[in-house]
Amino acid sequence: MQKIEFGVGFLIFMISFSFVIYSLLSFDHEKNESLEGEVLLETFLKNRGSPENWDSSDVEKIGLASSPNILDKRKVEELMKMEYKDVKEILKIKGNFRIVLDSENYKFTYGKEIPQQKSVKKFERPIIMDNELGKFYLYYW
């Protein structure tokens, strides 16, 4: 009888303990995703990249801005020409991403398909491209 009680108690303890550990780990993962996404957003929207007038053949650092949140359409088009795995390598990121640039007169999308099952962090920011107000969406997972 005592053994059964101890066994039940131990089982309850193990289930609860596993739940707490799992919650902590998944929360950490979510926090990391958010942080990496923010860095990626900063890279795309605030930086010019390197060299300053980079194109798909000589790019060392990727950045789409001519000034913060004002995007250079030529750089966006150069990014579209690049292979996803090369871009990931230059950006030095672990996760995957998809970007969407949207306004009345243009729509650009680049990156991997957004998975259904995974938790995907979404960022949304206003931008100006070609003197037109638009939106920049970044999905990161």
Add this chain to the structure above:
Amino acid sequence: MNLESSIYITGDTMNRKGYARILESVLAGILMISFLTYTSEELTLEKCDLKELKNLGDDTLIVLDSLPYEETSFLYYALKNDPGLLYEKIGECIPENVDYALEINDKRYGRETDRASVTCRYVKIVDDESFIYKIKIYLWYK
């Protein structure tokens, strides 16, 4: 009942009580840890959400500041004649799950809220410094 069996029963009862107490303590401990973990996660998430809102507000102001300001431009007209238009324009910059209000020189456009909100400030000095627009936007989740 002889003396030997009486001692055995007392010992057995004590053991059971002891195990029950241990089990109670363990469960109470787990409940407390779970509660603390949950609360701290919630607080951190809320902090992250507000930080994201602040970044969004700052970027909205950057974009507004980048709009051309000449006699024929939208920003010029909106600031001088109809700030309500600027309030509507901001709506194009923010996500659907976010609500906002605009304040220009202490006059508010948009509704009040009792939700946790962030404030982003910006001062636009125009017409050779003869006009100063103190612009604030307040953002909160719907």
